[in-house]
Amino acid sequence: MQSVTALANTQRYRYQFDREERELLKHSVVNTLKQSKSFPEVCSSQDAMNRASAMSKRRSTGQLRRSSQYSCYSSTKTIRTVASQMSLNSRGKEIWRAPGVCEIPDILGKAFLRPELPTASETTLTLREPNAAKCISRRPWLPPNPHADIPALPPLVRSENEFQRAIRKSLPKVRVPNVTNPKALYTNFSEVGTGVNGSVLKATHCQKRSLRVAIKRCRLDPDKEYRAAILRELRIMSSGHANLIRLREAFVWRDDVWMTMDLMKCSVFAVLCQRGIPEDFTVYIASETLKALYYLHSKGYIHRDIKCENLLIGWNGEVKLADFGLATRSNRRNCDRLGTAKWMAPEVIREQYYDETIDMWSLGITIIEMMDRVPPHYRIKDEYELFETVLTEPSPTFTYSYPSMYMRGLVAWLLDEDPRTRPSARDVILEIDAHIQSNLLRTSTPDQFTNFLYQVLP
The missing domain is CATH 1.10.510.10 (Transferase(Phosphotransferase) domain 1)
Incomplete structure (x- = not known):
């Protein structure tokens, strides 16, 4: 029972001592800040007392709040005076305190804040003035109806490709026309057989109705040996021997080689x-x-x-x-x-x-x-x-x-x-x-x- 009473008295004594110590420390800090030349004039005595009270109450962290070098209270003399008074207890011994929280300077400002929306007066858009020199005049679009005047398509002009030039060079005695559409030359197409390199059709000449021919179509391939075989076949047929099938003409149309020959029975x-x-x-x-x-x-x-x-x-x-x-x-x-x-x-x-x-x-x-x-x-x-x-x-x-x-x-x-x-x-x-x-x-x-x-x- 006596030990419990002694413990209670000790706690009461410690609380009373801490309270008196805080009061003395608060008056000491206020007087020190008033005497300091670095104390700003805008700060009143009441603000100083509040700051001192806050500093004295941070006993739980074990260390006073230290002002950074960017703060207006960064006086070296003031910090040393306050720190020297707070670091000693009533017995004159230095008190161990855990590291506290330092003040982080605001160096970023409002860099990461969401920008404010512009007002109604600031959202007025200005149209760019048109440049007459860059304007291209185009004909208006016409709907596809019987009353619209739709212009006719220009004639299709196909340039002579490389393989047709090779045929013309290899067969100087054979006619190699520039054909845009074989149906303009021949009609009545029907398949009569197949060969090694393609199918064989029979057709009638559009201008000479009595002339019936056989047409062999070969698909053009990018392979060089395949194209060489086609040129070899054309060269043999153009020899003119009586016992070899005769080549009348040859041309290229839509990636096909058309070989016109005599139609046999x-x-x-x-x-x-x-x-x-x-x-x-x-x-x-x-x-x-x-x-x-x-x-x-x-x-x-x-x-x-x-x-x-x-x-x-x-x-x-x-x-x-x-x-x-x-x-x-x-x-x-x-x-x-x-x-x-x-x-x-x-x-x-x-x-x-x-x-x-x-x-x-x-x-x-x-x-x-x-x-x-x-x-x-x-x-x-x-x-x-x-x-x-x-x-x-x-x-x-x-x-x-x-x-x-x-x-x-x-x-x-x-x-x-x-x-x-x-x-x-x-x-x-x-x-x-x-x-x-x-x-x-x-x-x-x-x-x-x-x-x-x-x-x-x-």
């Missing part, structure tokens, strides 16, 4: 769809094809796609070779597997280097096709199985027809597996002529062949 394949071709007509077709191949080989070209679909028949019984999309030069090292699978020579299947004698192998397969109505191994649909059969089995021969012994010998000569002993086009032409003169082979005339076509074709 049909192909040899169309005849096979009706019936097989007898031996004498087969000899005639083979002789005409050999003339075309002899000319191509002498000019340094390889056709690489000899078959009945590419042998065209004219209205007077003439035979012409067509579709030179896979043709290549014979003076380069060719080893690409190109052509139609059932007509490929063994060296083409093996992708070995080959020459123009591959066309002679394809011609031998074509002769069998004309008489049998189907090529050898036509039942084999898988390409790799077909290649394996051609490379492992002996050279094919006739299956469904009965040719003469000399025709069998001619085909066996053409289908020699060794390209070094395979004959050339000139050798076969001389051999056929010798057999015809010796009455060992029979052939027909163009008129006889025309009569045969009229009887066979519907």
Whole structure:
């Protein structure tokens, strides 16, 4: 009980001591500030007393509030006097106090405050005066109705592109017009077939109604080799040989190359769809094809796609070779597997280097096709199985027809597996002529062949 009473007396004594100390400190600070020369005149004694009272009451922080160097109370003498009085207790010992809160100067001001909205008088907009020199006069927009006077479109003028200039340079004897619309030159378009590089249409000339032509369209590709193949095909057709399809004109329109050629009656394949071709007509077709191949080989070209679909028949019984999309030069090292699978020579299947004698192998397969109505191994649909059969089995021969012994010998000569002993086009032409003169082979005339076509074709 005595300890509790002593503790209460101690607390009462400490509170009374603190109160007297605050009063003495407040009067001391006020007197010190009044005597200081740095004390501003605008501050009254009441303000000073309030500040001193606030400073004396910050006992909880353990340290007086120190004025910054930007404050109006930043007198060194005043701060030292107050600090020296506050840092000593009644016993004359320095009191430890925790670091307090210093005053942060306002150096940013109102930089981050939201700007005030302008008043109604300040929101008046001023229009910029128009500059007459920069004004462009335009015709008013007219609505699309029958009463509006809509001007006609100007004529479309297409400039000659680079590939058309290359055609004109490569084919100086062929007409290469600047066509804005092929329908202005030809009409009655209808598709009759497809080639290696595009489709084939037949059409009628607008001015010459009796002139009917075949038009082959090839899509232009940026590939240089593809464009070189098109130029090569045009160059071959423009040679003017009697057994090669003739090129009338060529032009470029909408990224397509249009090749205008003579319209033929049909192909040899169309005849096979009706019936097989007898031996004498087969000899005639083979002789005409050999003339075309002899000319191509002498000019340094390889056709690489000899078959009945590419042998065209004219209205007077003439035979012409067509579709030179896979043709290549014979003076380069060719080893690409190109052509139609059932007509490929063994060296083409093996992708070995080959020459123009591959066309002679394809011609031998074509002769069998004309008489049998189907090529050898036509039942084999898988390409790799077909290649394996051609490379492992002996050279094919006739299956469904009965040719003469000399025709069998001619085909066996053409289908020699060794390209070094395979004959050339000139050798076969001389051999056929010798057999015809010796009455060992029979052939027909163009008129006889025309009569045969009229009887066979519907």
